[in-house]
């Protein structure tokens with residue numbers, strides 16, 4: 621059994637960051653994808669970056685960025701991890717020699733079966749983790765679950781797996797202590813792009829209660 625770590629994605633306000641740190645969240649995500657309702661500009665992200673307390677990891681999420689955009693993020697934000705959430709190839713992700721998570725959009729036409737997933741992850745040999753999320757036309761943050769049984773039989777250590785997609789206080793039980801890392805966004809929002817401090821608190825209370833001591 622594992623003590624499940626939590627990443628909350630799409631934070632945009634300093635009070636959300638402070639609360640995440642207080643609640644024992646492992647990592648937060650900034651969305652640098654202009655079409656997202658949770659988008660931050662690079663300048664906004666740089667300002668918020670300064671407020672992140674030590675010990676709270678920063679994951680910067682990008683969707684089909686240019687090389688220059690990734691280089692700018694590394695230079696100006698120095699995130700702990702870059703999360704590639706679009707259609708970036710292995711060669712693209714690996715050219716930066718920077719820690720990255722590869723989002724796997726389960727249910728995409730080319731990601732329908734366990735064999736498809738296995739084939740896909742082999743294309744990213746240096747990914748630190750694979751974040752399994754449900755396929756959606758808007759790329760992510762859509763509150764949709766995927767069929768977890770597709771991960772059964774996957775040759776991938778559990779420490780390399782992050783489960784995302786439609787997680788909230790009401791359904792997190794089945795994941796806790798079974799997965800190393802989970803990621804959520806809309807499940808702790810009061811409106812698109814605005815985190816609910818109350819939902820963050822009650823979600824993390826549940827996680828912390830259920831966690832193996």
Ligand SMILES: O=C(O)c1ccccc1NCC(=O)[C@H](O)[C@H](O)COP(=O)(O)O
Nearest residue numbers: 629656759760761763785786804805806
């Ligand atoms: O959050 C977004 O708006 C977003 C936009 C484009 C690509 C990815 C995006 N979010 C990715 C995340 O890491 C979310 O936490 C993940 O998709 C789960 O979201 P949710 O189903 O809302 O919990």
